Amino acid sequence: MISARIWVDIPEAALDAEAGYRRVQRLLDAFRRVVPDLQHWHGGLNTPRQKYVEFFDKEAMLERIDERMKQYAAEFIHLPHGFLIHLDSDTSSKRTPGLFELGYTPTERSIFLDIYRPDEAFGPSAAQVVRDVLTAIVELEEVEYAFVDVRDRVPDKPRPTTYLVSYAAFLHRKALGWMGYVPRRVTADQLPSAAELVQVPGKGTVIVAVNDAFSLANKAHIKQANIVEMELVDLDLLPVTDPSLQ
Structure with a gap:
């Protein structure tokens, strides 16, 4: 298995940066209870020369979130505007088994969580980990529907x-x-x-x-x-x- 991606439909919401940050923080805390190694998340790349920001550096991350929201509003003037974020659990240039990627875009009614090679990372517990992460999202969000797609070679x-x-x-x-x-x-x-x-x-x-x-x-x-x-x-x-x- 190359990856498993959890696709989640949620109600549309135009959140400000603070409200969106709090929601994502709750999710990351819940994921860490399932996979204790998920201690660090990084994101905030809005221009090619920027470096990753640690999500839990709240001040720096809120600056990047606000910057991205303004970029998006200027680029897509006819679309709903609000909080959006993409985070990785590792900043290594090479994807390694167990890498998590989170996309949280309530203006598009969407959350996704991609797990790279979960079968290699978690062995016989892979299904349990994916199930528990999905359950954590459902417990915290108003989920309308969710499914787990699998990408693989055949x-x-x-x-x-x-x-x-x-x-x-x-x-x-x-x-x-x-x-x-x-x-x-x-x-x-x-x-x-x-x-x-x-x-x-x-x-x-x-x-x-x-x-x-x-x-x-x-x-x-x-x-x-x-x-x-x-x-x-x-x-x-x-x-x-x-x-x-x-």
């Missing part, structure tokens, strides 16, 4: 691909992929093919399709994820993205 394709692009069960709906979240309580009777269901109190359900490190070269993994997606359609819990294809 023998019959000339270049790396993703579950969403090549293997999702439906072209006109969201995917679930390795695992995901729906804002409703779902039971094992309703979703019998899921490997695991995690109830998030007061919210909904984290759904794990495959409880191993997901591989696009493993036909059993693809089939399992497809079946869970079909069961979600029967429950009207897999959102439609293109009504014209229904």
Whole structure:
């Protein structure tokens, strides 16, 4: 597996720099409880000559956030303006297993968290780590839907691909992929093919399709994820993205 990316849909919000910083700080604290090595996060690159800023250097980071917000507002005058940030857990020029990348853009209703080679970094615990990180996001944010896409190399394709692009069960709906979240309580009777269901109190359900490190070269993994997606359609819990294809 090259990477697993958690895609999260959240309500649109035009946050100021302080409010956005507080929200991201809560997420990073929660991630550290899952992966204790996630002690440092870096970002704030708005021009080619700038150096990374440590996220927890609040004054310096807020300056860079404010600078980026002004750049974005000037460049995209017709789009909603507000807090946005991209952070890496390591500033090394070479990507190493276990690298986390976070994108938090509430004006675009989006959070993503990319984990590079989680199977190498976490071994047999890879599914548990991804599940727990996803659950932490759901606990802290008002999540409307989330899924985990996997990017991988497969023998019959000339270049790396993703579950969403090549293997999702439906072209006109969201995917679930390795695992995901729906804002409703779902039971094992309703979703019998899921490997695991995690109830998030007061919210909904984290759904794990495959409880191993997901591989696009493993036909059993693809089939399992497809079946869970079909069961979600029967429950009207897999959102439609293109009504014209229904």
